Amino acid sequence: MFMIFIIVTLLLLLCDAYIVFGVIGDGPWWLKCLVLVPSVAYVAVVVALGLTKDTRQGMLNILIWLTLCVFFSTLLFTVVSLIGKGIGLAFPTAVRFVDMFGAAVALVWLGISLYGVVYGWKKVTVDRVAVSSPLIPQSFKGYRIVQLSDFHIGTYATAPECVRRIVDRVNSLNPDLIVFTGDLVNTSSSEIDGFEEVLSELKAKDGVYSVLGNHDYCLYRQYSGEDTPEKELDRVVASEKKMGWKMLRNSSVQIVRGNDSIALVGVDNAGGRGFPDSSDLSKALRGLPELEYKILLSHDPSHWRREVLPKSRIDLMLAGHTHAMQFKIGGWSPSSWVYPEWGGMYEENGRLLYVSTGIGENVAFRFGAWPQIVEITLQ
16 A cells, blocks of 8 residues: 555656746745745655555544545546647637636635545444345334445544434434444454443344455454464454444344244355455355245445346345445446445346445545435335
């Protein structure tokens, strides 16, 4: 990751050189200094990170915030301005106006970034969804499931009060069932320390069930000594058990109402694109009646088309993972470039997939794709 920031730093300095010499030129010295101040701050943080090898979430947040606010704003202006230079070969008077437009674009992005890093990642929303199927027993009409996904709890180390607000908001919905579809942590089981008590307060009539996400395997960090990813994973699992969450690891449970039941199925992370895959869907479904209504918890939405649709009779799959890349405008997110199903409800031949855009974040930034609590009502 550090190498990425080195590359970003070099690109930022190139953009600054273009702005100072190619745009400002013989302009006032104070304007050149003003342009360079944010970049100097960025370089200072990168150097501090490199010298101290401080990979704590707080330091990374600061660097990523600066990348969003400083680098992308500068890059946007530079790209627009260079396009203007090209247009200027035919229409010289257009250069100044294109530069002004580039400055406006950069300022708009700066505003979006500042809102996302100051407020957006704390703006918790509740999205309500109704699911209908003839297989849902009458006794489950109105049954309410709250889905949480992608807590990435270490990101909340600087704002623990947000976790309290999330728990209180979920409990105020008085759900019948709470499900968590993976990624409790970013890189380490120690992130859960200090949050076990508040997370254990999540309450539902039929309990809290969870599955593993790719980050829960704690593969995205350096290890030394006797510490291993396997031990970290065991600690994540143990913490969820301590909190009273029931983890479904390629297994299922039947939720009973009177003489009726529905099946809740959970698999370990079923990753594509190089993400860990420890799932065993056939094992998880073993012993369940074929016509019983089945809800699958599986972290990665790509699992739906890869295995769930062609190889099972799952009626509703709940997933997370994408975060909508923590950026959404209207119904569009850059996540759509990577995942055909990246957020919201999808249907194929009467079978459903709901992808939560997540309650937490790898990086303390969100715009449009606000932290999401999903309330699903069965009809």
